[in-house]
Amino acid sequence: IEAAGLQRPRYNQIEASAACAMDEELHSYHAAHGIHTLAYSPLGGSYTPKLREQLRTAGAVSSVAARLGRSPEQVLLRYVVQRYDAVVLPGASSVKxxxxxxxxxxxxxxxxxxxxxxxxxxxxxxxxxxxxxxxx
Known part of the structure; x- marks a missing residue:
């Protein structure tokens, strides 16, 4: 992008979750250049129900959720926000x-x-x- 003389993006939308780790080099590049990360599929993706269930029931996720009085989904979303300094884009099927x-x-x-x-x-x-x- 820079070599072509194009303007650097302000946002980069990538998949990031507890299962799908963001590339560290990309994470560092974003941080160094003021690019915001938009994390899609932060709960594992709507087309991968088995992965979503594995994430929700992972030992550490369950124990942290119980200790903090939060749902596993909230813990997984918070993980992405903190770990990657990202904006998460979860779906929501209800007001709740x-x-x-x-x-x-x-x-x-x-x-x-x-x-x-x-x-x-x-x-x-x-x-x-x-x-x-x-x-x-």
């Missing part, structure tokens, strides 16, 4: 879900919580990213 999504800004996870979630959740992206030449 919309209120719960907004409530994730009323609590924080400890560094230990973030690390435990990072190491105890499955590693799988709902929508894998491919580099040029890697597309199956």
């Amino acid at each position: 879900h919309m209120v719960a999504n907004l409530d994730l800004f009323r609590f924080e996870l400890s560094k230990e919580d973030v690390e435990a979630i990072s190491t105890s959740t499955p590693r799988e992206c709902a929508y894998p990213m491919y580099q040029p030449g890697q597309i199956p």
